[in-house]
Structures are given as C-alpha cells and as structure tokens.
Amino acid sequence: xxxxxxxxxPRLLKVQKSFIREILKVAANPEIISFAGGLPNPDVFxxxxxxxxxxxxxxxxxxxxxxYSTTEGYLPLREYIAAEYNAGYDLHIKPExxxxxxxxxxxxDLISKVFIDKDDKVLIEKPGYLGAIQALSIYxxxxxxxxxxxxxVAPQELAEILNNNAIKLFYTVPNFQNPSGVTxxxxxxxxxxxxxxxxxxxxxxDNPYGALRFSGSDxxxxxxxxxxxxxxxxxxxxxxxxSFRLGWICADHDIMEKALVAKQxxxxxxxxxxxxxxxxxLTHFDMQAHIEKTKQAYKxxxxxxxxxxENYFPKGVTFTKPEGGMFIWVTLPxxxxxxxxxxxxxxxxxxxVPGNPFYIDGGGGNSLRLNYSNSNPDQIEIGxxxxxxxxxxxxxx
Amino acid sequence: xxxxxxxxxPRLLKVQKSFIREILKVAANPEIISFAGGLPNPDVFxxxxxxxxxxxxxxxxxxxxxxYSTTEGYLPLREYIAAEYNAGYDLHIKPExxxxxxxxxxxxDLISKVFIDKDDKVLIEKPGYLGAIQALSIYxxxxxxxxxxxxxVAPQELAEILNNNAIKLFYTVPNFQNPSGVTxxxxxxxxxxxxxxxxxxxxxxDNPYGALRFSGSDxxxxxxxxxxxxxxxxxxxxxxxxSFRLGWICADHDIMEKALVAKQxxxxxxxxxxxxxxxxxLTHFDMQAHIEKTKQAYKxxxxxxxxxxENYFPKGVTFTKPEGGMFIWVTLPxxxxxxxxxxxxxxxxxxxVPGNPFYIDGGGGNSLRLNYSNSNPDQIEIGxxxxxxxxxxxxxx
Numbered sequence: 032x033x034x035x036x037x038x039x040x041p042r043l044l045k046v047q048k049s050f051i052r053e054i055l056k057v058a059a060n061p062e063i064i065s066f067a068g069g070l071p072n073p074d075v076f077x078x079x080x081x082x083x084x085x086x087x088x089x090x091x092x093x094x095x096x097x098x099y100s101t102t103e104g105y106l107p108l109r110e111y112i113a114a115e116y117n118a119g120y121d122l123h124i125k126p127e128x129x130x131x132x133x134x135x136x137x138x139x140d141l142i143s144k145v146f147i148d149k150d151d152k153v154l155i156e157k158p159g160y161l162g163a164i165q166a167l168s169i170y171x172x173x174x175x176x177x178x179x180x181x182x183x184v185a186p187q188e189l190a191e192i193l194n195n196n197a198i199k200l201f202y203t204v205p206n207f208q209n210p211s212g213v214t215x216x217x218x219x220x221x222x223x224x225x226x227x228x229x230x231x232x233x234x235x236x237d238n239p240y241g242a243l244r245f246s247g248s249d250x251x252x253x254x255x256x257x258x259x260x261x262x263x264x265x266x267x268x269x270x271x272x273x274s275f276r277l278g279w280i281c282a283d284h285d286i287m288e289k290a291l292v293a294k295q296x297x298x299x300x301x302x303x304x305x306x307x308x309x310x311x312x313l314t315h316f317d318m319q320a321h322i323e324k325t326k327q328a329y330k331x332x333x334x335x336x337x338x339x340x341e342n343y344f345p346k347g348v349t350f351t352k353p354e355g356g357m358f359i360w361v362t363l364p365x366x367x368x369x370x371x372x373x374x375x376x377x378x379x380x381x382x383x384v385p386g387n388p389f390y391i392d393g394g395g396g397n398s399l400r401l402n403y404s405n406s407n408p409d410q411i412e413i414g415x416x417x418x419x420x421x422x423x424x425x426x427x428x
Numbered sequence: 429x430x431x432x433x434x435x436x437x438p439r440l441l442k443v444q445k446s447f448i449r450e451i452l453k454v455a456a457n458p459e460i461i462s463f464a465g466g467l468p469n470p471d472v473f474x475x476x477x478x479x480x481x482x483x484x485x486x487x488x489x490x491x492x493x494x495x496y497s498t499t500e501g502y503l504p505l506r507e508y509i510a511a512e513y514n515a516g517y518d519l520h521i522k523p524e525x526x527x528x529x530x531x532x533x534x535x536x537d538l539i540s541k542v543f544i545d546k547d548d549k550v551l552i553e554k555p556g557y558l559g560a561i562q563a564l565s566i567y568x569x570x571x572x573x574x575x576x577x578x579x580x581v582a583p584q585e586l587a588e589i590l591n592n593n594a595i596k597l598f599y600t601v602p603n604f605q606n607p608s609g610v611t612x613x614x615x616x617x618x619x620x621x622x623x624x625x626x627x628x629x630x631x632x633x634d635n636p637y638g639a640l641r642f643s644g645s646d647x648x649x650x651x652x653x654x655x656x657x658x659x660x661x662x663x664x665x666x667x668x669x670x671s672f673r674l675g676w677i678c679a680d681h682d683i684m685e686k687a688l689v690a691k692q693x694x695x696x697x698x699x700x701x702x703x704x705x706x707x708x709x710l711t712h713f714d715m716q717a718h719i720e721k722t723k724q725a726y727k728x729x730x731x732x733x734x735x736x737x738e739n740y741f742p743k744g745v746t747f748t749k750p751e752g753g754m755f756i757w758v759t760l761p762x763x764x765x766x767x768x769x770x771x772x773x774x775x776x777x778x779x780x781v782p783g784n785p786f787y788i789d790g791g792g793g794n795s796l797r798l799n800y801s802n803s804n805p806d807q808i809e810i811g812x813x814x815x816x817x818x819x820x821x822x823x824x825x
Contacts (some may be wrong), residue, residue, distance in 0.1 A: 093475035
C-alpha cells in the first residue's frame with residue numbers, strides 16, 4: 032500500500048479536529064477552573080433512580096431489553112415525547128413523528144445526510160452551535176451566517192438573506208443558545224417564522240436546554256407557526272443523563288421515512304436497554320421535582336457567575352444574561368483578542384472557549400463562551416476574578 | 429413550503445427501505461416460524477450478570493458513569509479489545525487503534541464517510557452483507573461484486589478485478605459470513621492478502637461472529653498479512669448483548685484520526701454507561717464459560733437445521749455447512765425463484781430472506797438465507813419440513 036491518505040474522501044480533508052476538544056484536554060487538569068466545557072452538573076444526576084430503573088427493566092423483561100430492536104426506537108418512549116410536545120404546545124405530534132437517536136448530535140448528522148449535498152446553502156446563527164457546524168461540515172455545505180442579537184436574529188436581515196440565497200436549511204437553537212445563552216423573543220419567533228414560511232426551506236430547531244428555564248417564561252417552538260416545515264431536535268442529555276446518548280428527531284412523514292433509512296444504515300438502532308431505562312425513570316419518578324432541582328442548581332451557578340462578572344469585569348466588557356441553559360457569552364472591547372486572553376487565563380489556571388470557532392465566517396475574535404453548569408459558586412468567584420485580572424492586563428497594554 | 433421532497437439530497441433518493449425489514453415485520457407474527465431475522469438466541473443473554481454489572485458501575489462511580497465522555501471510548505474497554513487481538517493473533521494492536529462505535533454497523537458508516545466519495549469503487553462479496561450494502565450505498569459508490577465460494581473468494585478472480593478496476597475498499601466477512609455462513613480457508617486468506625497487498629486499497633474485515641466457532645479451527649484475520657492496510661470491525665452484539673449497540677473499529681493512526689472526526693460529528697461518543705457495564709461484565713465474570721455456552725446453543729440449533737435439511741430438502745437443493753455464526757445459505761435449482769418459495773412458505777407460516785437483496789448485481793434469485801439462532805430445534809424441524817414441501821411443490825410445477 033502506498034499511502035492511505037490518498038484514499039480519504041474529500042469531505043473529511045478540510046474538517047479539522049475540534050479546537051474545543053484540544054482546550055478540553057488542557058482543562059481536564061483538575062488544577063484548572065474550567066468554564067470551557069459544556070458538561071451538566073453531575074450533582075443533579077439521578078443515580079439512585081437510574082439504578083432502580085436498570086434493575087426493574089432487567090427484572091421485568093431482561094431478555095427482551097437486551098435483544099436487537101426497531102430502528103424507530105422504543106414506542107412508549109416515543110409516545111412520552113409526543114405527549115410532552117402536545118401537552119406543552121398543542122402541536123399534534125404522533126409517535127410516528129419521533130425517531131430516537133444517539134443524542135441530538137446524531138439527529139443533526141441524520142438530518143444533514145437527508146438534506147445536505149455539496150455546496151447546498153445552510154443558514155446558521157453567528158455565533159452558532161459548534162456541534163452543528165461540525166456535523167454539517169462533513170456534508171460540505173456553503174454556510175451563510177446571520178447575526179444573533181439579544182432577542183434572536185433580525186427578521187429583516189433574515190428576509191434579505193432568504194430572498195438573495197437559495198437556502199435549504201436554517202439551523203437555530205432558539206432557547207438559551209449554545210454558545211450565546213440568547214433566547215428568541217415571542218415577537219421575533221413570530222416574524223422569523225413568517226419569513227421562513229415564504230420559502231421552500233426547512234427550519235431545524237434544536238432545543239437541548241428548553242426544559243431548563245430558570246427565569247422568564249416559556250416560548251413556543253417555531254413549529255407552532257411552521258408545522259411540517261420545522262424539524263425539532265431534542266435530548267435527554269440535559270434533563271436525565273448525558274452518557275446514555277438519547278435524543279430524538281421530530282419530523283413529518285416524508286422526512287421521517289428518509290431519516291429512518293439513514294438511521295438504519297448508520298447504526299440499526301439506538302441503545303434499546305437505555306431507552307427502556309429512561310422510560311422507566313420518566314414514568315416512575317417525580318420528573319417535575321427532578322427538573323426543578325436541576326433548574327435551581329443551574330440558577331445558583333448562573334447567578335454566581337453573573338454576580339462575579341458584574342463585580343469584577345472591567346468596563347467595556349459586555350455579556351449576556353441567560354434565562355436558562357448553561358452558557359454566558361462575553362464580548363471584549365473590539366481590539367482585545369480572546370485567544371490572547373485564553374493564553375493569560377491558562378497561565379492563571381482558568382479555561383474558557385474563545386468565540387472564533389463558533390463563527391462560520393472567521394468572526395467573533397473578541398468574544399468568548401463561559402460555562403457555569405460544571406463549576407461550584409466558589410470556583411466561579413475565583414475563576415471570574417482571575418479572568419477579570421487578565422482582561423485588565425490586556426486592556427491596559 | 430412547496431414540497432419537502434425537492435430538498436432531499438441525491439444520496440438518499442435511490443436508497444430504498446430495507447426489503448428484509450418488511451419481511452421481518454411479517455415474521456414478527458408469533459404464529460410464524462421465522463428463519464428470516466438475524467437475532468441471537470436470547471436464552472444465552474447474561475441477564476443476571478448484566479444486572480450485577482449495572483449495579484456495581486452505578487454504585488462505584490455512578491456520577492462519572494452518567495456524564496459525557498470521550499469520543500474514542502472507555503479506555504479500559506479499548507485496552508481489553510486490543511489485548512484480545514494481541515493474545516489471539518499477536519497483532520500488536522494498541523488501545524489508540526480502537527474506537528468504540530454504536531455496533532459495528534456504525535463502524536461501517538464511519539469508514540464509508542472517511543473513504544467513499546460518489547462513484548468510488550467498492551468490492552463486495554456475492555452474496556454480501558446487507559447492512560454493509562445499506563451503509564455504503566448512502567455514499568453512492570460503484571459496487572463491484574466478487575463470487576463467494578465455499579472457501580472464500582477466488583484469488584485469481586480477485587487479481588483480475590483489482591488489476592482492471594481502481595478499487596478503493598474491499599469489504600469482506602471472512603468468518604461464517606452473513607448471509608452465506610462461508611469461512612475463508614487459511615490458504616485463500618493468504619492468497620487474497622497477497623493480491624490486496626499489491627494495490628493501494630483498504631480491506632475492511634468485519635468479524636461479528638468470529639468468537640462463535642463451534643467446529644473447525646480459528647483462522648487469522650487478514651491483518652496478520654496486511655497490517656495497516658486492514659481495518660477490523662468488531663462487536664459485542666453476538667458475544668455479550670445486542671441492545672447495547674457496542675462495536676469497534678480497529679485501524680491505524682491516520683485512519684483513526686479521520687474516523688474520530690467523523691464519530692464526533694455523528695454522535696459525540698458511544699453510550700458510556702454501557703461501555704463501563706460491558707467492561708465490568710467482561711472482567712468480573714467467566715467470559716470463556718459464557719462463550720462456550722453460546723457456542724453450544726448455536727451448534728445445537730445449527731445441527732438441528734442441517735439434520736432437517738438433509739432429511740427433507742429435495743435433491744438438487746444445495747446448502748452451506750457453517751462452522752459458526754448464525755446462517756445457512758441454500759441454493760435452489762436454477763429455474764426456481766426463492767421469491768416464489770417465500771410466497772408459498774409464508775402461506776404455511778414459515779419465513780426466510782430470499783437471496784436477491786444480498787447481491788449488488790441483481791443475482792441470487794434462486795438462493796435464500798436461513799437463520800437458525802433464533803428458533804428452537806423443534807421449530808427448526810417443523811419449519812424445514814414445511815419449506816421442503818413448498819420446494820417440492822415448486823419443483824414439480
């Protein structure tokens with residue numbers, strides 16, 4: 032054999048290893064206070080309840096729970112998800128509209144597989160979710176960016192982009208977006224939906240954190256206005272546990288047929304045992320109390336970070352105030368590069384993710400993402416204070 | 429929105445829903461004796477041991493076991509897999525060469541993603557594994573077929589194909605192949621490897637059943653001769669349990685780097701909890717005894733089917749005698765279509781999979797696949813007797 036690299040498909044030649052992954056390796060050092068990752072707070076994991084659920088599933092029908100199963104996923108779990116959508120927003124979702132995936136990341140991969148051919152145009156927020164950029168990139172689309180403001184994207188900017196580009200798919204995270212923490216207002220949702228409805232495009236609304244709102248009031252999904260033009264992605268990673276890799280796609284029949292073919296080729300089906308375990312957990316324990324506990328933990332962590340930021344960050348630095356989720360977005364004065372800040376911060380044993388990788392157009396150089404869900408309030412206080420010192424140092428240079 | 433189907437990517441327009449899946453739906457009727465599926469015998473599932481393993485993993489480090497984890501997979505599990513390869517065949521595999529996937533089906537998808545661009549040439553056995561045909565098809569290769577004989581593919585035919593076609597990847601199941609039950613002989617392996625080594629191509633050896641040999645003697649993987657030119661796919665679906673969806677890719681550094689990028693985009697990582705559970709199971713229970721029990725069960729079922737075939741099938745019908753795995757391949761006289769046999773058989777409440785879908789060139793019309801691992805010897809006797817009657821009826825027409 033001459034050279035295996037000659038054999039690689041073009042789709043992977045340009046995709047680099049995640050920059051964030053490299054930072055996370057550094058941040059894994061226990062001496063470092065890390066605001067870099069996107070890990071949920073493990074203190075709220077329902078370990079005892081999961082243990083009981085595993086026991087019960089294996090005791091009741093262990094042989095069936097360990098066998099191969101259907102590509103669509105465990106029907107009672109799909110019924111549960113559909114019922115949640117319908118109770119919350121009267122969306123008329125049926126279990127047939129739900130496909131269980133390995134986390135919502137696989138939902139993204141399957142949707143990309145179904146829709147995206149080389150050079151197809153995909154619209155994504157600036158900043159946008161990095162996992163989506165990675166999943167989509169493999170299918171070689173042309174990314175078009177749209178500025179994310181504090182209440183969502185600007186409907187006028189969206190109208191212009193949609194009129195001037197044959198966009199196939201618009202990917203958005205409307206609640207407590209990763210990385211920005213921004214939530215689309217009701218008003219913006221309505222106007223964005225009206226623009227999208229004028230074109231033959233799909234809106235993919237990814238909603239990993241929606242259940243974790245600790246202030247403000249719930250907003251309806253775009254599907255309320257867009258119906259079959261919306262694909263919803265969901266996950267149990269933030270509300271139950273991440274390691275099970277359980278998410279879902281919610282879409283209409285024609286899309287679901289194709290997504291099923293893609294899912295079957297990709298891995299036959301999602302871990303069936305864990306689907307049954309999560310369903311047992313959801314239906315035998317007090318989910319509302321569990322979610323409440325999770326929200327309270329995140330609110331405490333978020334409040335601690337916002338408080339420290341307000342106390343310590345220098346003038347000229349702005350930041351978002353999320354109503355839920357796990358992230359705060361910080362914008363430095365224009366001339367201060369967050370990569371330089373990262374260098375200084377790492378010397379002082381604090382880590383975060385610089386904003387640039389979240390921009391598909393090379394922007395965001397003076398911004399950064401802070402995660403609060405995986406640090407306790409004391410660490411947050413110390414880490415933010417250190418970050419503030421590093422900022423001041425850079426701004427005085 | 430006008431029409432969502434206008435938006436689908438070309439890669440999925442031609443891929444049909446699996447014909448086998450439709451047969452399996454019919455065969456799910458409990459009144460039907462089904463030789464159609466490819467399900468392991470659940471009687472050998474280590475339910476109690478898995479239950480203890482779940483308990484122990486959650487008791488020892490539940491919070492860590494339920495958190496997000498690395499894309500590569502759980503290191504001790506990767507070390508276990510590498511050690512198994514090295515103990516069996518002195519292959520010098522390191523844990524860095526192992527990536528844990530959602531079953532070996534995902535290994536196939538990731539390898540396809542890394543290597544296959546539209547119209548790239550992929551070589552596959554006739555008959556070939558349907559899951560591979562499905563996974564690969566999404567990447568739109570040109571399939572080239574090579575006849576599978578009772579001891580593997582003919583080295584001379586392989587030499588001609590490789591000389592006349594720019595093959596990128598040769599996919600093979602060398603042990604108790606699905607669907608044929610055929611195993612490559614040592615002699616054929618050596619000669620096939622010598623041909624492959626002459627070209628800049630990758631050989632993907634998928635080995636889901638290798639540990640389940642109940643007669644004959646173990647054969648080395650192609651990697652013994654081909655080293656980094658071989659990618660090995662493996663799975664715990666047949667040796668532990670299928671529902672966990674735990675498989676792996678074993679490949680060298682350059683390929684692994686790309687496979688990791690593809691895996692990260694596809695679903696971040698494989699179910700981490702179940703990786704730890706399986707590792708606990710593998711290292712705390714008597715695996716050798718468990719494998720022995722599984723082999724004995726399969727041998728009994730295989731012997732029952734071969735015995736019934738020899739007793740009842742009419743002259744002119746030939747069949748393979750597998751040394752392991754789960755399938756027997758039956759060839760009818762040339763003019764007898766197995767689709768017609770399926771119609772008759774279903775009327776008599778027996779199901780199997782006709783041979784045609786396993787052929788990438790439309791062949792195999794007079795052949796069929798029989799699965800013995802999911803029926804007990806009494807059902808096998810009754811089902812084969814009924815099939816024999818249907819065959820005689822067709823052959824007398």
